[in-house]
Amino acid sequence: MITANGKAGDNKDGVGSEFLAFTLGSEEYGIDILKVQEIRGYEAVTRIANAPEFIKGVINLRGIIIPVVDMRIKFKLGTPVYDQFTVVIILNIGGRVMGMVVDSVSDVTTLMPDQVKAPPEMGSTFNSDYLIGLGTIDERMLILVDIDKLMSSSEMGLMDKMAA
Template sequence: MSDIATLRSRAAPAASTSTSGAGRLEVVSFTLGDEEYGIDIQKVQELRGYDAVTRIANAPDYIKGVVNLRGTIVPIIDMRIKFGLGEPTYDQFTVVLVLNVAGRVLGMVVDSVSDVITLAAEQIKPPPQMGSVLDTDYLIGLGVLEGRMLILVDIDRLMSGEELVRIETLAA
């Protein structure tokens, strides 16, 4: 299993030659189904394999349950279920990204994690405007890198205050 330090050492450099770091975004890339996503690496505490969870009665389907992580009760959210991408399968590639969101620790189950990518500002395109058909408020944009397209997720927006309170209540 890769850890954050290992992934950082393999980070793909941005196309820009600027060394200031301004306008760059370093993301952990992960897959859900056939799509590749990215999340700000600063939100990621650690990577773990998927282990059995303790189910919580009356929790939404996407909340798989909770785990005890070194004395901290961590709710585990399956992003494939949350995004409506079909039934998840848990195998040796399934990863839990342990995140720190608004001062709360939570786990996000993804199909796999590939690497850390540094995107320059010009490589980040605005999210498509879908009107009321699709809520894209939780997207930072689309990262374009060497023929790959990453859906860049703003985890703080995706896990809104109301949803975090619900998760925290279930985990308590």
């Protein structure tokens, strides 16, 4: 369970938390499944002039204009490739609907508290503020992203202006 301070693994009642697993490049990430509204195939977005590069643009989702972030660009993971596996994960975070482009989604995984480790200290070269921790399942490792913190950071405030 993710606690009020945003950290996983503090859950002592033995109940697991569910994460949607997705890939960016060769790494596998996970976000809290409760933040996911739907998953859609990638479709062209309408680019907004002067928007930061990681904000791909906006799409019309059943009459609602929502901003879309390309997570590969956001995390500086090389040039994104859009193919038949590329998807947009539609998120609902604090009443705001937004999309994030990822290379692919794989499954929903339940992690028990003892399967989630604190993120390693990386010094100033890497901002780990957006990480909940590392989830391990056998030989598989998920980088667990605190999507609330990431999508509510100051630079993401620009997305609200774009959708308006």
